[in-house]
Amino acid sequence: MLIVDKYILPPSPEHFLILKYILILMLMIHLPFVSMLIGGTFFSVVFNILDKKKQNRIYLNFANDLIDTVAVNRSVGFILGVVPMLVVTLIYTQILYTVNVSAVNFLIYSLILLLLGFTSLYFYKYTFHLREAVFGVHIFSGILGIIFFLAAYFIFSISFSLLLDPGEWRFVKNPVELISYWNAVSKYLYFIVSSLAITGGGILFFFFHWSERKIDHDSEYSGFIKNFGLILALIFTLLQPVLCLWNLATLPEIAISQEVFGFSAIALFLSLVISYMLCAMLKNPEKKLGVHIFSLFLLTFLITALNDQTTFYNTIKEHIVLMAVRAEEPSSELKIRELTGAAEEAQVNVKKGEMVFNSICSACHSFDRRAVGPPFKMVLPKYQNKEDELKTFVRNPSKKNPGYPSMPKLGLKEDEIASVAAYLLQRLQTESQKQDISK
Numbered sequence: 001m002l003i004v005d006k007y008i009l010p011p012s013p014e015h016f017l018i019l020k021y022i023l024i025l026m027l028m029i030h031l032p033f034v035s036m037l038i039g040g041t042f043f044s045v046v047f048n049i050l051d052k053k054k055q056n057r058i059y060l061n062f063a064n065d066l067i068d069t070v071a072v073n074r075s076v077g078f079i080l081g082v083v084p085m086l087v088v089t090l091i092y093t094q095i096l097y098t099v100n101v102s103a104v105n106f107l108i109y110s111l112i113l114l115l116l117g118f119t120s121l122y123f124y125k126y127t128f129h130l131r132e133a134v135f136g137v138h139i140f141s142g143i144l145g146i147i148f149f150l151a152a153y154f155i156f157s158i159s160f161s162l163l164l165d166p167g168e169w170r171f172v173k174n175p176v177e178l179i180s181y182w183n184a185v186s187k188y189l190y191f192i193v194s195s196l197a198i199t200g201g202g203i204l205f206f207f208f209h210w211s212e213r214k215i216d217h218d219s220e221y222s223g224f225i226k227n228f229g230l231i232l233a234l235i236f237t238l239l240q241p242v243l244c245l246w247n248l249a250t251l252p253e254i255a256i257s258q259e260v261f262g263f264s265a266i267a268l269f270l271s272l273v274i275s276y277m278l279c280a281m282l283k284n285p286e287k288k289l290g291v292h293i294f295s296l297f298l299l300t301f302l303i304t305a306l307n308d309q310t311t312f313y314n315t316i317k318e319h320i321v322l323m324a325v326r327a328e329e330p331s332s333e334l335k336i337r338e339l340t341g342a343a344e345e346a347q348v349n350v351k352k353g354e355m356v357f358n359s360i361c362s363a364c365h366s367f368d369r370r371a372v373g374p375p376f377k378m379v380l381p382k383y384q385n386k387e388d389e390l391k392t393f394v395r396n397p398s399k400k401n402p403g404y405p406s407m408p409k410l411g412l413k414e415d416e417i418a419s420v421a422a423y424l425l426q427r428l429q430t431e432s433q434k435q436d437i438s439k
């Protein structure tokens with residue numbers, strides 16, 4: 001089993017770093033696009049219905065221009081929408097390939113919902129010219145598209161929060177059980193709020209600065225769109241900081257590091273700068289800040305993706321370290337030291353000790369039963385707080401217990417001896433604590 005694992009994917013910390021940056025890149029391509037797609041489709045449907053009720057040409061034009069702008073065409077939808085999610089799912093499966101994580105299954109559900117969402121949405125877009133004839137079906141496909149998308153990202157943020165909490169990995173089979181996870185809820189709301197904010201920013205950018213779609217600046221239509229984009233962007237940009245802080249407050253402790261605080265602070269700051277620019281544009285309609293605002297929105301998405309990946313990486317670090325040890329790369333120890341702080345080194349050492357125990361000592365020893373050698377529960381207590389003596393014995397066993405043969409010299413490396421001694425003494429402590437409790 002171990003050998004097979006090794007040839008499928010030699011897991012090394014560098015490997016994970018590369019995967020991490022690919023993940024960030026993919027989310028960076030995918031999320032802004034799909035956020036505007038959701039926001040744009042939503043308002044396209046709303047104005048489409050409004051036009052039907054009030055017969056206002058401005059509403060109809062806007063509904064049509066909006067869906068054309070955000071959905072572009074099917075190939076762009078496939079490249080920016082579907083491909084990155086496929087890659088993300090594959091990468092998560094790779095990273096967690098030794099752990100049986102239901103989260104990866106959820107990612108696959110969310111991929112399926114996403115495909116359904118794209119299908120409905122492009123149906124909506126391509127039936128726009130048939131709108132008078134098939135209004136019901138046309139509107140329904142738009143609404144269905146939005147629902148599929150919202151469901152897809154709901155499951156996506158749940159599975160992401162689930163990945164952040166490895167303690168729960170094994171227990172959760174059903175996504176509904178996780179609704180109580182405030183972190184998932186805050187992530188999801190942050191996603192929706194950011195989608196609506198960047199939709200506003202996208203309207204300002206694509207309708208007024210993007211050459212393909214530039215509209216006549218002095219028309220009534222232009223004034224309407226500009227105000228709509230500004231107010232939409234402003235309301236939801238002002239909500240972003242609240243959710244950003246909420247997300248921070250609900251993160252599991254193990255996921256938090258200094259970088260996480262740093263990225264959150266940058267995201268907060270960007271929201272404030274964007275809000276300030278939007279206000280400036282509202283006050284003075286002559287100001288043209290659309291390009292800046294949209295770029296800052298993209299930057300906010302990048303920072304958020306970095307932040308999310310950092311929390312994820314913090315959480316699985318231990319898992320990675322274990323895999324590195326298992327891969328037994330000659331230089332793995334150095335990398336472990338780079339990856340983890342000195343404080344964690346001891347813990348890593350104990351993990352390594354566990355591997356030495358499982359692969360070598362367990363051939364002759366059990367903790368509580370007699371085997372070739374005596375049970376550790378019986379012989380270890382005399383080494384408590386005397387790790388050095390234990391190391392000396394393992395390095396060079398001498399005759400000790402009557403009724404047992406001698407223990408052979410094992411020829412272990414010095415660091416293997418140290419780690420197995422640390423592991424055994426720690427294990428002895430936890431075992432005796434367990435017994436105290438059961439008594």
Ligand code: HEC
Nearest residue numbers: 360361364372373374379394398399400401404405406407
């Ligand atoms: C080939 C079998 C074998 C292997 C492998 C083995 N041991 Fe032992 N071990 C023994 C035997 C036999 C004894 C009893 C020796 C004696 O009492 O003289 C023993 C005794 C011990 C004792 C008790 C010493 C004492 O003071 O009573 C410790 C501690 C110990 N082994 C640790 C280890 C550790 C750690 C490893 C793995 C790195 C290991 N052993 C691997 C056979 C083995």
